[in-house]
Amino acid sequence: MSTTTTTDSNPKMQYVRLGNSGLKVSRLILGCMSYGTPTYQSWILDEKTGIEHIKHAYSRGINTFDTANVYANGASEIVLGKAIKAIGCPREAVVVLTKCYFPVGKLGEAGNVGGAADMNTPEGANGSGLSRKHIFGSIKASLERLQLDYVDVLQCHRFDYDTPIEETMQALHDVVQAGYARYIGMSSCHAYQFHQMQNYAVTNRLTPFISMQNYHNGVYREEEREMVPTLKMFGTGMIPWSPLARGFLTRPWDTEEGLRQKTDAAYKTRKLHMHTDAMKAINERVAELAKKKGVSMAQIALAWQLSCDFVTAPIVGSTRLAALDELIDAVDMRLTPGEKAYIDEPYVPQAIIGHT
Numbered sequence: 001m002s003t004t005t006t007t008d009s010n011p012k013m014q015y016v017r018l019g020n021s022g023l024k025v026s027r028l029i030l031g032c033m034s035y036g037t038p039t040y041q042s043w044i045l046d047e048k049t050g051i052e053h054i055k056h057a058y059s060r061g062i063n064t065f066d067t068a069n070v071y072a073n074g075a076s077e078i079v080l081g082k083a084i085k086a087i088g089c090p091r092e093a094v095v096v097l098t099k100c101y102f103p104v105g106k107l108g109e110a111g112n113v114g115g116a117a118d119m120n121t122p123e124g125a126n127g128s129g130l131s132r133k134h135i136f137g138s139i140k141a142s143l144e145r146l147q148l149d150y151v152d153v154l155q156c157h158r159f160d161y162d163t164p165i166e167e168t169m170q171a172l173h174d175v176v177q178a179g180y181a182r183y184i185g186m187s188s189c190h191a192y193q194f195h196q197m198q199n200y201a202v203t204n205r206l207t208p209f210i211s212m213q214n215y216h217n218g219v220y221r222e223e224e225r226e227m228v229p230t231l232k233m234f235g236t237g238m239i240p241w242s243p244l245a246r247g248f249l250t251r252p253w254d255t256e257e258g259l260r261q262k263t264d265a266a267y268k269t270r271k272l273h274m275h276t277d278a279m280k281a282i283n284e285r286v287a288e289l290a291k292k293k294g295v296s297m298a299q300i301a302l303a304w305q306l307s308c309d310f311v312t313a314p315i316v317g318s319t320r321l322a323a324l325d326e327l328i329d330a331v332d333m334r335l336t337p338g339e340k341a342y343i344d345e346p347y348v349p350q351a352i353i354g355h356t
Contacts, residue, residue, distance in 0.1 A: 012331055013061025016312055019210040019237035021183060023152065025064040025095050027306070027331050029239055030057045030324075031317035032065055035079045036072025039108050044072055045319055047079050054083035056321055058094070060328045066213070066239075066315050068099035068157060069142050073107050081146035096148065097211075099187060100138035101157035103128040130160035132171040139180045154181035155213060158356070159189035165197050173206040185211035187241075188354050191226035198234050209236055213315065215354030216240035218249055218286065218304050218343055219279045222352055228310050237312035240305065244316075249301035253283040281346035289339060298323065299330035304343055307335045 014027040034043070035050030045053065054065065067076045077098060084094055103124065105111045118124045126133050139154055154175060160168060172184045186194055186209045194212065201208040212231055216223045217240065231238050244250050253275070286304075290297045305314050318324040335343075 012328070014331065015063070017237070018153075018183075018239070018312060020235035021210040021237075023095065023183060023210065025239075025313050026062045027313050028062055028328060029064040029066050029097070029313050029315045030054065030062050031241065031315040032067040032076045032080050033071045033113075034317045034319050036075030037108060040072040040075065040111055043319065044075075047075070047082070050076075050079040051083040051086055053318070053321065053324060054080060055087055057324060057328075058087050058089070060325070062328070063093060064095040064097070064313065066097040066241075067146075068102075068113075068155075069104050069138055069145075070099070070102040070113050070157070073105040073109060073111055074141070074145050075107060077142055077145035081148060085147065091148070095152045096146065097153040097155060097185065098142045098146070098151050099155040099157040100135055100142070101128065101130060101160065104138075104141075129163055130156055130168040130171075131163045132167055132174075135168070135171045135175060139175055143180060150179055151181050153183045153185045153211060155185040155187050155211070156189075157187050159193045159197075165200050169197055169201045169204070169206050173201070176207045183207070183210045185209050185213060185239075187213040188215060190352075190355060191230045194227065195230055198236070202234075208234070211237045211239050211312070213239050213241055215242055216305070216311075217243050217245045218301055219245050219282050219347075220350070220353065221344075221347060222350065224310075232310065238310055239313050239315055240311060241315045243305045243314040244298055244301050248279075249283060249286055250296070250298040252287050252297075253280050276348075276350075278346045278348045282343060285343050285346070289335075289343070295330070295333070296326055298326060299333060300335070300343075302327055302330045303333040303335050304340060306331070306333070307340050 015024045016027055017023065018025050032054070034045055035053065036044050038044050038046060065080055067080050069077060080096070102113060128134060142151065143149065154172065175181050176184060184207055186197065198209055212227065214223050214227060228238070286297050286300045290300045302314065302316070305311055316327045318327065
């Protein structure tokens with residue numbers, strides 16, 4: 001990882017290079033999945049509150065914001081664009097990441113990321129994936145919602161089994177050449193898939209990925225087997241999503257879940273892996289260290305990930321300003337090698353999740 005820098009106005013926030021690129025991102029990236037409209041899912045904040053959160057994050061030094069075309073059917077991008085205008089900063093002061101792949105439903109309708117879409121319709125036939133047609137259509141729609149001329153990083157939300165890698169990588173390169181994006185990134189796929197895509201870009205002198213956004217936290221570490229060594233080989237930055245395991249590492253495992261955990265369909269599909277004996281043991285050790293240090297479980301969970309030398313910047317999200325401040329306050333918190341090993345010890349291998 002690169003050398004970090006700080007600002008006088010926000011002395012705690014650090015800025016690091018994203019992979020081998022020259023782009024600097026804040027050590028914590030604000031995930032904007034929670035912002036948009038509660039008509040999509042009940043745990044999502046409305047536009048006004050979302051703008052307040054983004055403005056507050058920027059005031060605390062976060063300059064990097066991650067969204068996706070599919071989040072709240074585009075409402076997340078709209079909120080982020082309005083928040084950037086409300087902040088009133090130069091475009092160069094913020095780093096905006098968005099994604100393409102999943103079909104986007106109608107604005108204001110209920111749904112969930114990756115929800116079923118009817119592909120056997122004129123609208124649905126080319127409405128998802130990583131074809132040249134869909135990539136260009138997606139980025140143009142995203143820029144319109146964001147009210148921006150370009151995004152800093154366009155990420156592929158998932159791997160597309162139906163489109164040749166050659167077509168996808170050429171299209172992504174052309175998006176950069178057209179000025180719609182400055183860089184490209186990948187998200188949630190198998191290491192062999194990332195290797196194929198990245199190697200094709202490098203071999204053919206196309207734009208390579210500078211980042212990988214994957215699922216990784218104290219209770220899910222399967223990415224460390226193949227993906228992490230692959231990223232190190234290519235010099236690609238790792239910006240994990242869900243560093244708090246969708247809230248599982250923020251409270252004792254046997255306490256009542258929050259609104260998102262109770263209502264988010266995606267969380268429910270991943271819940272089972274969190275309630276094995278090993279996962280419960282990790283949760284309990286996080287709680288034990290938090291009590292010992294006089295901090296929150298969320299701060300310990302985040303400190304664990306920031307202690308991983310292969311992590312560039314975790315993507316954090318919150319529906320409460322106090323919780324967001326708590327995470328930002330933990331940006332320079334680190335665990336000792338012994339403390340990290342104590343959390344790691346109960347971990348056992350598990351099935352791959354997060355790639356679909």
